[in-house]
Amino acid sequence: MSIPDPDTAVRLTRRRRAPDEARKEALVSARRLLLESGPDAITLKAVGDEIGVTHANLIHHFGSAAGLQSALMESMVRDLIQALDAAVAHLRSDAGAPRALVDQVFDAFDEGGAGRLAAWIVMSGDLELLEPVRGAVHDLVEAIYQKFQAEGEQARHRITAAVLFIALSAFGDAVIGPPLRDMLGRDQDSARRMVARLLPTFLY
Known part of the structure; x- marks a missing residue:
């Protein structure tokens, strides 16, 4: 009995798909590789083998x-x-305590790998890729400003400090939180609770 050639098996999994579909599948595969193994794992071969497209096909889509x-x-x-x-939408429509705000920002950095993305961009040195996030961050500051009925530029200064505090904490938790919590014997929710307890010192 002959042993199947791995390259043959890969070719057999290939199928025709629309260009947009192939591009989306490639990005889904690349994201999974990033989260599981880091940016070095994102190669045309690895993505092509996983989704069943040729190297030339990926070159056509991404160069x-x-x-x-x-x-x-x-x-x-x-x-x-x-x-x-x-x-921001949740903050404007919900009367939740600071913990609700903390959860929203932590989720933004944790779900989908945004924390690791930010670390990757910073390490790559291409900080211009983060420029589109500027508007969303400003909207978050404005939503907190309106929700807590703050007045004056001094209050706005405190709120920008609060957003910086939450975002840095959320980023750190997303990137290194699990092993660090394990070293310190803390549960999965500990960073969020800590930030929520300290947040009122910025807002009131």
């Missing part, structure tokens, strides 16, 4: 591995903006 990585960054930035926008 190069760097092009694929750039497209993934842009896609994840859009997701982060949507998550922050959702936090």
